[in-house]
Amino acid sequence: MKQLIWAGVLAAGALLTACDSTPRERQDMVKEEARKLDTAVDEAAAKLRVAGRRAARFDSVSKSRSRQPLDKAAETAFTNELLGTYAAIETLTPATIEPAFVQFMQQVRARRKQWTQRDWDYATSISRRLNAQFRNIRLDIKGRDELHIRALQTEFTALETGRDVKDLGEAVKQP
Structure with missing residues (x-):
């Protein structure tokens, strides 16, 4: 009133x-x-x-960077750091794929704040390889493990996208 x-x-x-x-x-x-x-x-x-x-x-810089091939030695080292005993992605079984995803995401969460965009390129490459192996053996994975893996995949995508948005925001703000 x-x-x-x-x-x-x-x-x-x-x-x-x-x-x-x-x-x-x-x-x-x-x-x-x-x-x-x-x-x-x-x-x-x-x-x-x-x-x-x-x-x-x-x-433009992001596209140029993503066109550059990843260094195989660095990718192997990164895979070993993030996956530890699960680093042989192509040999993961229905029993070991879920723990591999858990290990991967634990390391991503712990290290992501210090990563450069190139580090994210390596992590994305590892994620794609894990996802490919997951698709290859998906029909033999227990339902609850598959649901957990899908949640971890979604979390990775969210973290990666969040970093991209943050970097874009910083690039736009720069003087």
């Missing part, structure tokens, strides 16, 4: 102010406010152009 009263008071005040000015004065005030809006719009457009260029540059 108080809000309605204040709105009425403000509207009445605006009408009284309009009565105390000439049409030319009101026209000048409108022109000045339009200039202020134009300036604000121009500044916002300039910021958007800069952010767009930075986003495009980030995307």
Whole structure:
């Protein structure tokens, strides 16, 4: 109720102010406010152009990086670090695939904050290999293990996407 009263008071005040000015004065005030809006719009457009260029540059660098082949030795080392005893992905069985995913995600969670985008490329490669092995033996995996693996796959995708979004946001903000 108080809000309605204040709105009425403000509207009445605006009408009284309009009565105390000439049409030319009101026209000048409108022109000045339009200039202020134009300036604000121009500044916002300039910021958007800069952010767009930075986003495009980030995307270009990201695509260029992803086209570079992964170093096999580094990938093997990364696989050993993340999977430990489960590093021989292609030999994982229905009994060992779920613990391999658990090991993988434990390591991803522990290390992800220090990773560069290239580290994520290696982790994504390992994830793809795990997923391929999962598809190969899926029909022999227990239902509860399959559900757990699917949850871990989803978590990995969410973490990776979150990192991409964070990096893009930082790239757009950079001076």
